[in-house]
Amino acid sequence: MSALSTSTDPLVAEREWLTMVERKTVLAVVHTLAYGKRLLDILSLLEADFRVQVVFTAPPHVFGDEVPFFLQSLGGAVLPWDEAIRMKFDLALAAGPRGVEKISAPLLTLPHGAGYLKRLSTGSHPGVAGLRRQDLAPGGRLPAAVAVPHHAELSVLKQHCPEALPLAHVVGDPAHDRIVASRPLRSVYRRALGLAGEEKLVVVASTWGARSSFGRLESLLPRLMAELPAGRFRSVILVHPNVWSGHGSWQVRSWLARCAHSGITVLAPEADWRAVLIAADHIIGDHGSVTLYGTLTKAPILLASSPEQEINVLSPAAALAMAAPALSPAHPLVSQLDYATAEYRPAEYAAIAERITSEPGRFNRNMRRLMYRLLGLGQPAHEPVTVPLPNPPALDSWAQGRRQVPA
Structure with a gap:
């Protein structure tokens, strides 16, 4: 009972x-x-x-x-x-x-x-x-x-x-399965986000902890604002919910307050980031799960942080740390994105993605x-279908601080 x-x-x-x-x-x-x-x-x-x-x-x-x-x-x-x-x-x-x-x-x-x-x-x-x-x-x-x-x-x-x-x-x-099932809807997600046809979406993803890429945003944010030309690039920042909870939502929004004024979208912690990741043209990330799931897309990855001492050496995150180029403070950001695109090897990233699930x-x-x-129950008599992800809200709506009800 x-x-x-x-x-x-x-x-x-x-x-x-x-x-x-x-x-x-x-x-x-x-x-x-x-x-x-x-x-x-x-x-x-x-x-x-x-x-x-x-x-x-x-x-x-x-x-x-x-x-x-x-x-x-x-x-x-x-x-x-x-x-x-x-x-x-x-x-x-x-x-x-x-x-x-x-x-x-x-x-x-x-x-x-x-x-x-x-x-x-x-x-x-x-x-x-x-x-x-x-x-x-x-x-x-x-x-x-x-x-x-x-x-x-x-x-x-x-x-x-x-x-x-x-x-x-x-x-x-x-x-993994939701992202793979949703990849054919990439163009639909891009329209829902409000991206123009030639506009490149740069997703900056951070896990939590002292060695995450969030600790490097202080130096990366000015580059996103100054070096990525408006009309050619849009940027989205995905921050692990533990950062929001650990430091407080008010503080995280305060640290990232200039983003909205510069056209950079900060996704709220409860937002479903997976459709945004599928829509990305470039990913700047670290050793967290979101960056690893990025290997399921066709977006080249730059690593802003990849601390060897925190990565399980047998995990696909360790393989990604060897495959993806590291973000450099000494070279223009656009040229680094172009380099990551030129060096992108689909087969290499696919092999890493295969290690997410067997x-x-x-x-x-x-x-x-x-x-x-x-x-102790029999299963329902229907196939459990993997449903594609719903359309994400427009990027401009997140810039206004809107919170999303979980789907």
Whole structure:
């Protein structure tokens, strides 16, 4: 029976007056905005199934500031964390480890980005972030299942947390499949963004952390404003949600305030960046997931930051660090973009992209099968189709500070 219809906790007694009772209940654990956006791809696989009720909760997290707006925009049923950990659920989904050992449910864990790109070389628990024992078994409790995108992760998992290896399932990558399914709509996305026919879109992507490209924006922004001729180039900045949460939205917008006056668009942290990435002609990035997903497009990549000490040497991010040219402070920006275009090798980038997932185009099928098996339900009798991304808002609307409701 559903936790929503059987709980005796006085705080949730009113939930017994629901119309739809005795549903299987799935708890989506949204630690951060980045985690929540990844979970949306998984929750879409439960659409139109009247046997399942999805509820959300938000554990305390240092990067959780943007989560309340995100959940409010979704319109989902949100349980306070203190309430959620006193209830039982039929399945819980989480893209991060913090506090999940307190949840009473079979737990399915998954990465929140393009696999496991970051290596932690300092501290008491070095290793590949996301595949260490404390990431997979916080409090000593193993999940019911560990979803990974590529078979290559299994050897790393065996090294760092061998007891989790029997629980691992190679399911693929949802962002990879959505981007690939949406690539034929590139011209549609460019029109929706408001780009002129010959206008080149430069996407500047940053992960979070001291060695991310965001720390170099102070020197890069003046170059974007001064060296890229208006009418020939448009620029968009994609900043990891953890930067927004860590420093505060007001502060990030303050740091980037001159962008709007110079025609540079800053995407809000809740925005779906994937259609914008598909529309790009050039990508300036770092060792984060967005830059790696850029290998799925035909846009040449310049690396503004690629710290060797933070990159998992077995990941495709390490291969990209060897293939993509590094941004130079001593040469004109336009000439560097031209150089990256001239040196672009589609086959080399395609080989890197293939390392994102060993189940291309099959994430929905694999993940839905796994979730329904954990729920103890038969799957719906239809193919789980990978739907192309919706059209993005026009760049000018983001320049006015508009926030986007998650799709």
